Amino acid sequence: TKSLRDTLKEVIPAKQEQLKKLKTEHSQAVLGEVKVENVIGGMRGLKAMLWEASVLDPIEGIRFHGLSIPDCQKVLPPAPGGKEIIPESMLWLLLTGQVPTPEQTAELSRELAEKGELPKFVEELIDSFPKSLHPMTQLGMAVAALNHDSSFQAAYERGMKKSEYWTHTLEDSINLLARLPALAARIYRNVYKPGQEFPAINKDLDLVGNYSNLLGYGDNHSLTEYLRLYIALHGDHEGGNASAHTAHLVGSTLSDPYLSYSAALFALAGPLHGLANQEVLRWQLAMQKELGDNITHEQIKEYLWKTLKSGQVVPGYGHGVLRNPDPRFIALQEFCETRPELKSSPIIDLVNKTFQVAPDVLKEHGKTKNPYPNVDATSGCVLYHYGLTEFKYYTVIFGVSRALGALTQLVWARALGLPLERPKSLSMDVIEKLIKSS
Numbered sequence: 539t540k541s542l543r544d545t546l547k548e549v550i551p552a553k554q555e556q557l558k559k560l561k562t563e564h565s566q567a568v569l570g571e572v573k574v575e576n577v578i579g580g581m582r583g584l585k586a587m588l589w590e591a592s593v594l595d596p597i598e599g600i601r602f603h604g605l606s607i608p609d610c611q612k613v614l615p616p617a618p619g620g621k622e623i624i625p626e627s628m629l630w631l632l633l634t635g636q637v638p639t640p641e642q643t644a645e646l647s648r649e650l651a652e653k654g655e656l657p658k659f660v661e662e663l664i665d666s667f668p669k670s671l672h673p674m675t676q677l678g679m680a681v682a683a684l685n686h687d688s689s690f691q692a693a694y695e696r697g698m699k700k701s702e703y704w705t706h707t708l709e710d711s712i713n714l715l716a717r718l719p720a721l722a723a724r725i726y727r728n729v730y731k732p733g734q735e736f737p738a739i740n741k742d743l744d745l746v747g748n749y750s751n752l753l754g755y756g757d758n759h760s761l762t763e764y765l766r767l768y769i770a771l772h773g774d775h776e777g778g779n780a781s782a783h784t785a786h787l788v789g790s791t792l793s794d795p796y797l798s799y800s801a802a803l804f805a806l807a808g809p810l811h812g813l814a815n816q817e818v819l820r821w822q823l824a825m826q827k828e829l830g831d832n833i834t835h836e837q838i839k840e841y842l843w844k845t846l847k848s849g850q851v852v853p854g855y856g857h858g859v860l861r862n863p864d865p866r867f868i869a870l871q872e873f874c875e876t877r878p879e880l881k882s883s884p885i886i887d888l889v890n891k892t893f894q895v896a897p898d899v900l901k902e903h904g905k906t907k908n909p910y911p912n913v914d915a916t917s918g919c920v921l922y923h924y925g926l927t928e929f930k931y932y933t934v935i936f937g938v939s940r941a942l943g944a945l946t947q948l949v950w951a952r953a954l955g956l957p958l959e960r961p962k963s964l965s966m967d968v969i970e971k972l973i974k975s976s
């Protein structure tokens with residue numbers, strides 16, 4: 539079977555050629571116009587970034603190299619004994635644009651398991667953090683510290699050729715992905731289950747099989763399967779989302795993958811982005827506490843209005859690009875539908891009931907351009923049902939996942955020789971002058 543590196547070596551020249559053609563033949567073609575609303579509106583809608591692995595359609599949702607989520611669920615190999623997509627097969631697809639065979643997936647799982655141990659000083663660094671330090675802060679700091687062993691940085695210091703950038707970026711990316719489970723699990727254990735023994739990494743298990751084991755949930759097959767799906771699905775959401783974009787921006791300075799992804803994690807840690815899954819659970823539990831059991835649709839409606847009237851956003855609803863229910867939300871809901879224990883779960887029932895009411899309330903409220911749920915509306919609630927109840931940890935799991943797409947793009951950015959990202963900014967005075975003179 540062809541290895542990941544050989545597959546990449548085969549697919550890179552065609553992409554390089556495609557970019558060369560775009561540069562030489564079409565560099566002056568117009569893709570859209572820049573309006574004042576784009577500049578003052580967080581660059582919404584501006585087509586200004588190259589991102590290879592996935593494209594987000596406002597109505598259909600995400601496609602990974604053209605494959606929708608249901609397509610991926612049909613063709614991407616699961617873990618042995620499992621049914622759900624696993625991050626390894628998603629990573630292979632994101633990196634190469636090809637669907638891996640079960641053998642190729644297993645080979646990648648093994649490589650990741652073999653490289654999964656943490657350097658001693660990183661373990662000590664994590665152990666030295668106060669338990670009260672938010673798990674996302676711990677994750678970002680520990681990922682940055684891994685750059686101690688960056689292959690890219692060492693090769694750059696030695697004076698490598700540009701054509702070698704991508705291979706070192708790939709090595710760092712694989713090492714980082716391999717170490718994320720041990721790193722993220724150590725944070726969980728230290729904060730929430732101190733004093734327990736860490737199991738060793740099992741070289742015969744897939745990445746999430748090991749992650750679940752290290753977290754202490756290895757016996758819970760349903761949770762492990764859910765984590766596989768969750769981590770595969772959150773892997774990439776085109777380039778403009780705040781975490782992916784941060785990794786790309788920082789990477790464009792030739793910072794190594796560890797530093798680039800560490801920066802991305804701190805963008806993911808914001809409540810309008812990845813932290814929303816923690817916020818959703820907090821909000822749903824507060825609703826449950828206030829309203830008790832057997833909550834009616836009418837009560838949820840009132841609760842939603844109370845949230846909105848107090849000036850807060852409804853967490854898990856709305857999106858910068860999507861204008862329909864997020865297909866990742868749908869896929870996670872479908873997972874719940876297949877499991878009797880989730881079908882009868884009070885927290886999942888509350889998520890479902892909220893979904894039945896919230897879009898109409900948000901439409902009536904009239905502010906958000908998208909009154910539908912995003913992936914965060916349910917992702918944390920399933921973890922909660924399965925006993926992983928520490929919701930400040932939820933965004934860490936998102937952070938383990940988003941590495942798939944952000945690191946893929948770093949490899950492609952180096953393979954394609956993409957330049958330093960440096961958009962032109964304008965002051966309000968200059969904008970007004972430009973408007974007057976136009």
Ligand code: NMX
Pocket residue numbers: 582809810811812814846850851852853854855856857858859905906907908912913914
């Ligand atoms: N509840 C109440 N108001 C909302 C919501 C919501 N869920 N979503 C958007 N709005 C408001 C928004 O605050 C803005 O108000 P204002 O004009 O006063 O500033 C107005 O509607 C227009 O916003 P949009 O253009 O629809 O949304 P935008 O692209 O600016 O923001 C989000 C997208 C995702 C930041 C926004 O919908 C939101 O805050 N949602 C809740 C938080 C959340 O679920 N984030 C997770 C996103 C997914 N992820 O994992 O990253």
Ligand code: MLT
Pocket residue numbers: 774775778779780811858859912
């Ligand atoms: C994501 O997965 O990054 C979120 O849905 C936010 C986005 O795409 O803007």
